[in-house]
Amino acid sequence: MGLFSKLASLLGIKKKEANVLFVGLDNSGKTTIINKLKPEDAQQHDVVPTVGFTVEKFKNKSLSFTAFDMSGQGRYRNLWEHYFKECHGIVFVIDSTDKLRFAVAKEELSMLLDHNEIKRKRIPILFFANKMDLRDSVSSVKLSSMLKLEDIENKPWHICSSNGLTGEGLSEGTEWLSREMESAIKQQN
Ligand SMILES: Nc1nc2c(ncn2[C@@H]2O[C@H](COP(=O)(O)OP(=O)(O)OP(=O)(O)O)[C@@H](O)[C@H]2O)c(=O)[nH]1
Numbered sequence: 025m026g027l028f029s030k031l032a033s034l035l036g037i038k039k040k041e042a043n044v045l046f047v048g049l050d051n052s053g054k055t056t057i058i059n060k061l062k063p064e065d066a067q068q069h070d071v072v073p074t075v076g077f078t079v080e081k082f083k084n085k086s087l088s089f090t091a092f093d094m095s096g097q098g099r100y101r102n103l104w105e106h107y108f109k110e111c112h113g114i115v116f117v118i119d120s121t122d123k124l125r126f127a128v129a130k131e132e133l134s135m136l137l138d139h140n141e142i143k144r145k146r147i148p149i150l151f152f153a154n155k156m157d158l159r160d161s162v163s164s165v166k167l168s169s170m171l172k173l174e175d176i177e178n179k180p181w182h183i184c185s186s187n188g189l190t191g192e193g194l195s196e197g198t199e200w201l202s203r204e205m206e207s208a209i210k211q212q213n
Pocket residue numbers: 048049050051052053054055056057071072073074075094095096097117154155156157158186187188189190
């Protein structure tokens with residue numbers, strides 16, 4: 025441990041660690057969003073479809089994030105549940121132009137909410153209505169009613185429109201999630 029970290033932890037200001045699971049259908053923009061959340065010099069120029077999952081670490085003012093970037097392709101979706109147990113927050117990304125697959129996204133969300141590891145936890149869920157820049161995108165209010173988010177019980181949730189390419193909307197979402205996770209982590213300690 026470096027001198028600063030030692031001092032910081034003595035003073036009780038060590039950054040809290042938070043595991044965040046990024047889920048959603050393939051092509052919704054999870055990897056693009058995570059890439060944009062990283063410091064500029066660590067960002068990749070080309071984002072390719074995720075195989076299985078990848079792990080990324082980055083920090084903001086109050087939290088050290090470990091982001092589990094899950095592939096949304098059908099054959100890998102069964103991997104999501106292995107990370108439910110250890111996550112402090114979930115980011116569910118939806119391509120807000122992919123109207124044909126809103127029903128599939130809703131089904132995946134229901135399975136997630138019904139899972140044993142999630143059901144009993146008061147875990148915050150952030151929804152990104154992504155690709156807001158595209159002409160045929162659906163508003164976050166409309167998407168929220170189509171996915172019936174108001175029916176979510178016992179969990180704080182928030183939805184915002186986002187643009188993974190420019191970063192628009194990302195800080196509103198991640199600030200909300202950080203606040204929720206921080207207060208949940210504090211209550212556990
Ligand atoms: N126009 C637009 N394109 C976006 C946006 N976010 C992501 N994309 C594009 O959408 C495509 C898919 O993005 P990814 O980040 O690979 O999607 P993913 O959810 O990680 O996909 P999987 O890894 O296959 O699950 C890429 O071509 C991105 O450039 C956005 O906000 N607007």
